Amino acid sequence: MAAFYSFVLCFILVIVIPTSAGLSPESFYTAECPRALSTIKSVVKKAINREPRMGASLLRMHFHDCFVNGCDGSVLLDDTANFTGEKTAFPNLNSLRGFEVVDEIKDAVNKACPDRNIVSCADILAVAARDSVAILGGTSFSYNVSLGRKDAKTASRDDANTNLPPPVFNFSQLLSNFQSHGLDLKDLVALSAGHSIGLARCITFRGRIYNDTDIDPTFASSLQKGCPLSGGDNNTAPLDATPKLLDNVYFKSLLESKGLFHSDQELFKNITGSESDNLVKHYSTNPSDFAKDFRASMIKMSNMKPLTGDEGEIRLNCRKVN
Ligand code: HEM
Ligand SMILES: *[C@@H]1O[C@H](CO)[C@@H](O)[C@H](O)[C@H]1NC(C)=O
Ligand SMILES: *[C@@H]1O[C@H](CO)[C@@H](O)[C@H](O)[C@H]1NC(C)=O
Ligand SMILES: *[C@@H]1O[C@H](CO)[C@@H](O)[C@H](O)[C@H]1NC(C)=O
Numbered sequence: 001m002a003a004f005y006s007f008v009l010c011f012i013l014v015i016v017i018p019t020s021a022g023l024s025p026e027s028f029y030t031a032e033c034p035r036a037l038s039t040i041k042s043v044v045k046k047a048i049n050r051e052p053r054m055g056a057s058l059l060r061m062h063f064h065d066c067f068v069n070g071c072d073g074s075v076l077l078d079d080t081a082n083f084t085g086e087k088t089a090f091p092n093l094n095s096l097r098g099f100e101v102v103d104e105i106k107d108a109v110n111k112a113c114p115d116r117n118i119v120s121c122a123d124i125l126a127v128a129a130r131d132s133v134a135i136l137g138g139t140s141f142s143y144n145v146s147l148g149r150k151d152a153k154t155a156s157r158d159d160a161n162t163n164l165p166p167p168v169f170n171f172s173q174l175l176s177n178f179q180s181h182g183l184d185l186k187d188l189v190a191l192s193a194g195h196s197i198g199l200a201r202c203i204t205f206r207g208r209i210y211n212d213t214d215i216d217p218t219f220a221s222s223l224q225k226g227c228p229l230s231g232g233d234n235n236t237a238p239l240d241a242t243p244k245l246l247d248n249v250y251f252k253s254l255l256e257s258k259g260l261f262h263s264d265q266e267l268f269k270n271i272t273g274s275e276s277d278n279l280v281k282h283y284s285t286n287p288s289d290f291a292k293d294f295r296a297s298m299i300k301m302s303n304m305k306p307l308t309g310d311e312g313e314i315r316l317n318c319r320k321v322n
C-alpha cells in the first residue's frame, strides 16, 4: 500500500512540476489574445524584409536579455532617475539593435489584443528571436517557445557588464560564463552559431585580425582592408560567409581558422580529443544535428530564470516600467 501511494505521489509530482521554470506552452495567449503570435511574426517578417540583418539583431537582443538576470525584458528599459539600465553597458552601447522594431511589435500586439496589455515584452523578445531563427534558418530550425514571462521592474548596467561574455574571452572563460547561466559546453558551441548571421563592428574584432596567430592569413588581410589599425571602428564585417542564412557555414569557417572573433575560434583549436573541437567538426558536416541541438539550446536559453506569476509586470511600453 505504501509503495502504491509513493508511486501515485511520484506520478503527481512528475505531472505537476512545470517542465520549464514555471512557464506555459505556446498556447498561453490563445484565450486572451488569439492573434498575439501571428501579429509578432508578421511584424518580424516585415522588419526582416526591410533589412535582413534585423533577424540577427533580434536574436542577439533575446540573448542579451536572458544572460542578464534571466529573460525578463530588462534589456529594453531606458535609464531612469532610479537606475542605469543595460543599454549603456559595454556589450550593448552603439551595438545592440532592434529596439524600434520591438516597439513596433508591442504597439501592434497591444492593438491586436482586445484588452490591450496582455503580452509581456520578455515574451515578445523570445517569440521575435524564435521567428527570426525560423525565417533565416528554415523549418529545421523551428521550435515551440514557452510563454508567460513577466517583465522586470528594474535593470542594471553593472549586471550587463558582468554577465555578458566579451569577444576576447578564451575557451575556459566562455565555458564558465555559460555554466554560470546553467548552460553547458554543448549549449556554448551550438548557440555560438548565432554568429552564423549578422554583422560585427571593426572595434570588436580588430585585435583578432592584427594579433591572433590562429587565423587564416588571407582572411585576416582581407578584413584588415575594411578595419584599419586606427579609425573605422564602426565599419562592419559579416560574422560568417553567409550572414543572411542561419546555417553550419559558421562551423566550416572555424575549421579553416576563419572565425571572426577570438571567442569564435576558441571553439576549434584542432586539439585531439577536445570535446568542443569534436562538436564543431560534427556540426560542420551534419546540419540536421546542428539544427536539432541549436533548437534545444535556444529553448534552454529562452527559459532562463523567467519572472512568473506575481513576479514582475506586463509593461505597457517596453521601454518603461508601468
Ligand atoms: C559565446 C559568447 C559570445 C560572444 C563573446 C559574443 C560577442 C558578440 C559581439 C562582440 C558581436 C558584435 C557586436 C558589435 O558589432 O557591436 C556579436 C554579434 C552577434 N551575436 Fe554574439 N556573442 C556571443 C554569443 C552569442 C549568442 C549565444 C548568440 C545567439 C544565440 C549571439 C548572437 C549574435 C548575433 C546574431 C550577432 C549579430 C547581431 C547583428 O548583426 O545585429 N551571440 N556577438
Ligand atoms: C523611482 O522610484 C520611486 C519609488 O519606487 C518611484 O516613486 C518613482 O516613480 C521612480 N522614478 C522613476 C523615474 O521611475
Ligand atoms: C560609431 O557609431 C556611433 C553611433 O552608433 C557613434 O556615436 C560613434 O561616434 C561612431 N564612432 C565613430 C568612430 O564613427
Ligand atoms: C509545437 O506545438 C504544436 C501545438 O501547438 C504541436 O502540434 C507540435 O507538435 C509542437 N512541435 C514540437 C516540435 O514540439
Ligand SMILES: *[C@@H]1O[C@H](CO)[C@@H](O)[C@H](O)[C@H]1NC(C)=O
Pocket (backbone or CB within 6 Å): 170, 171, 172, 173
Ligand atoms: C583564459 O583566461 C584566463 C583569464 O585571463 C586565464 O587565467 C587562463 O589561464 C586562460 N586559459 C587558457 C587556457 O589560456
Ligand SMILES: *[C@@H]1O[C@H](CO)[C@@H](O)[C@H](O)[C@H]1NC(C)=O
Pocket (backbone or CB within 6 Å): 206, 207, 208, 210, 211, 229
Ligand atoms: C596587439 O598586441 C599588442 C601587444 O599586446 C598591443 O599593444 C596592440 O594594441 C594590439 N593590437 C591590436 C590591434 O589590438
Ligand SMILES: *[C@@H]1O[C@H](CO)[C@@H](O)[C@H](O)[C@H]1NC(C)=O
Pocket (backbone or CB within 6 Å): 255, 256, 270
Ligand atoms: C588538424 O591538424 C592536423 C595535424 O595535426 C592536420 O593534418 C589537419 O589538417 C588539421 N585539421 C584542421 C581542420 O585544421
